[in-house]
Amino acid sequence: MRFSVYSLMRHALGGAAWPEQWRSPEPRAAYDVVIVGAGGHGLATAYYLARDHGVRNVAVLERGWLGGGNTGRNTTVIRSNYLWDESAMLYEHALKLWEGLAQELNYNVMYSPRGVMMLAHSVHDVQVFKRHVHANRLNGIDNEWLTPEQAKAFCPPLNTSSELRHPILGAALQRRAGVARHDAVAWGYARAASALGVDIIQNCEVTAICRVPSGAVAAVETTRGRIAARKVAAVAAGHTSVVMAMAGLCMPLESYPLQALVSEPVKPVLPCVVMSNSIHAYISQSDKGELVIGAATDAYVSYSQAGGLHIAEHTLEAICELFPTFRRLRMLRNWGGIVDVTPDRSPIIGLTPVPGLYVNCGWGTGGFKATPGSGHVFAATVARGEPHPIAAPFSLDRFRTGRLIDEAAAAAVAH
C-alpha cells in the first residue's frame, strides 16, 4: 500500500485499520544472502540488494526487534563534513541519498536539514575547523566558518559571552546537515525491502556460522533453526566481534557504551544541531520538543547498554554552560547503545578472509548519518563480491597495509 493524501484521508475517515508495513514470514531453509542485524544499515543493505542488484532471496535476521539497537538509540545527527577524502565521499554519498529518501521509500523519514554547527573554543579548534571547512569545500561539500556573532544569530539561545569558561571563538556550519527520525528510517527501509521480497525475521539470534571444509560460509545456526546461505553479511554494530568470532575472525574493534538522554518536551527553542568537541556538548531538539543530547562513551569495553552517570553529567555541565536557559529543564530518559569502534575511527565495509562472509561495522559513535550510503555501497559489495569504489578504502585489510583513514583526530566530535 502506498502512502498518499488519498490513503491518509481514506483511513482517517473510514476508520480502516492500517495494514502491517512489512511481512513477518517464517524463515526459509536457504537464502542467497543472509544479513545479520536488522538495524538501519542492515535493512538498507537488504533494500539496495533487492532494488539495484536483483538479489531478492534475502533474509535479514534480528536478535531482538527491528531497529532496536543503535538505530533506535542514537541522536539522529546527519552531516558529511568529514576531513579525509575517503570519508567525505562516503558520508556525502549518504547525505545525497538522505535528501531524496522519503520520496524514494514513500515513507516520511523526517529528514530535516536544519544545519549542524560545531563550536570552536580554542585557537587549536579554530585552526582545525577552518582546515575542515577548506577540505570540505575542495570536495564540493558545503561547510562555512561563522564568527561568534554569526553563530549567535544562527542559534539565538547560544551563550557567546566572553565570560564562559571556554568562550566560543567561532563555529563551522554545514547547512545541509541536520537530523532525521531514526525509527522511521528503519521502518521505511524494512517496508520497502519487504515489498521487494526480502524476509525480515525478528527474534532470531544467530548462534553459529557454518563453513564448508574449504572455509567458505554455508549456513548460519539460529535460535529458529539452521538457515543455509550463499553469502552472509554481518551488520551487527556493537556485537560484530561476537558474530565474527563465530567464523573464527578476530576484529580490530572494541565495543563501548555510548549514552544519550532527552529532556522533557518544550516548545521550539533550538533551531539547529549544536556540537562542541572540546567540551563535549551535543544537542538538538526533536519534533516532539525534547532536547536530544549525546554524551560520551564510557572509558572501557562493555556490552552493558548503560554507562556511567558521570559521563552524562559531564555533558550536561557543558550544555548548561552553553545554553543557560536550559538549566531548569528536567531530563526524562537516558540510555546507552553499544558502539563498535575501530582504531582509526572509520568504518569497515567489505570482504573478509572467509569466502562468502562480508562485514559492515566499525561505525563507532556516528553511524546513523551514513545509513543510506552504507547500505548502498555494502549492497553493491555483497552482490558483486568486490568492494564498491566508495567502500574500497574502508577494507578490513587496511589495518595490515597501514592505509588507515584516521578520523580519530579529524572527526568533528570526540570519540
Next chain:
Amino acid sequence: MLLIACPWCGKRPENEFRYGGEAHIARPLDPASQDDAAWAEFLYLRSNPKGMHAERWRHIHGCGRFFNCVRDTVSDRISATYRPGETPPR
C-alpha cells in the same frame, strides 16, 4: 561509575583511574622478524569479548601505577585486580 580496587591503594572510584585497554598483549620481542599481519594483530586486533575481559587500568590520580583487572563486560562486575607480572586468576 565503577568501584575499582587498586592492588596498592584499595577501592577507589573509577574517575581516579585511566583505562589502559586489553591486558596481556605483549610487544613482539623480535620486531624485525614480524610481518605486516603480525603487526596488525599486535596493534589493532582485540578480543572484545562479551563476557570476562582482562584489561589494564592506571591509577593516575593515586599511586600512578598500572595494574590488571578482570571484568565481566555484560554486568561490568569486577572479579579481580592484580599486579603486573602476576598471572590472571582463573
